[in-house]
Amino acid sequence: MSSHEQAQPTPEQEQFTLLMRGLGTRTVVYQQNVAASLGLYNNDFLSVDILREKGPITAGELSKLTGLATGSVTALIDRLEKNRYVRRQNDPNDRRKVIIVPLYENKEDVIDTYLPLHTAMVTLAASYTDEELALISQFLGKASTVLDEQIDHLSSTTRSKSSS
Amino acid sequence: MSSHEQAQPTPEQEQFTLLMRGLGTRTVVYQQNVAASLGLYNNDFLSVDILREKGPITAGELSKLTGLATGSVTALIDRLEKNRYVRRQNDPNDRRKVIIVPLYENKEDVIDTYLPLHTAMVTLAASYTDEELALISQFLGKASTVLDEQIDHLSSTTRSKSSS
DNA sequence: TGTTTATATCTCTTCTATCGAGATATTTGA
DNA sequence: TCAAATATCTCGATAGAAGAGATATAAACA
Helix, strand or coil: CCEEEEEECCCHHHHHHHHHHHHHHHHHHHHHHHHHHHHCCHHHHHHHHHHHHHHCCHHHHHHHCCCCHHHHHHHHHHHHCCCEEEEEEEEECCCCCCEEEECCCCCCHHHHHHHHHHHHHHHHHCCCCCCHHHHHHHHHHHEEEHHHHHHHHHHHHHHHHCCC | CCCCCCCCCCCCCHHHCCCCCCCCHHHHHHHHHHHHHHHCCCHHHHHHHHHHHHHCEEEHHHHHHCCCCCCHHHHHHHHHHHHEEEEECCCCCCCCEEEECCCCCCCCCHHHHHHHHHHHHHHHHHCHHHHHHHHHHHHHHHHHHHHHHHHHHHHHHCCCCCCC
């Protein structure tokens, strides 16, 4: 094959992309089910998930990460604050900003809901050797990076769209 | 370790589950961006994705797969039919049923939107040997199966929930 | 320092996806 | 044949989200 140009995907590579899409579809459905199970709206739960990974961020950053309008994020934070998933905190360095701090106390219902998946995933992981699991984990990190790049790309191109 | 009981996840296994959650969060955000880019509502695009994988299914099956109420699915199909993503077809064997047939002609905008991700994923796949890619693909299939089971589990338990 | 511009969040209105209950049509089984 | 079950659709009510503008603070500049 050529040096860095991928001429044509092999059947194995195409199969791989199909599996990734299938996993993606299932992931979305699963996350929506988790949200419903917790009594949260989809974007509310998505925000909880983002905050879990990123830690405290400002309302504006959450707006960018979720793609929601700032007005929608204000209402979203109100709901999460009422349910004690997060609390607002003023930024002493910039008093315009509102930092959303995730609260994990009293939130074992999230853990409970995730527990069956977590258990199943650990079982799946245990079926691989250390080397295999390391390869898979390394792959997952790279796939996440790819998605981050694609999200960046898509959200920037979507902003500049004309009507059909 | 014991025969089939997983006593305690290893750090590598915990790291793996964290990576899976991170990938899941990014997947949801990405899919929402794709939907927005195509001018579709989230569940409309999710339905297109489900239909792409499953092929023609009935409105009731789509209701179950998406978790939407049947009345919502009716409106959803109306929108997708108007945009020529699908068409309704009567089931000759059971005239109550409505089969939703995905339409792929004139839908290269979906392909276009996915193209950058597809290209990036093929490039990622090409960075692995045949054996490594086979392992990863096998893993993706198993992870999808796990998610299917978890979705089943969650959607059944969510249906029987009392208020807090 | 005083003024202008930019930024961050919030408020408020409008729109519409979704739910949920009931209606309609068809099938199944007694 | 008739009742019960099933599949989809209709319709009213609710509430998440967008979008524009308001408010408060910060940064830039003279």
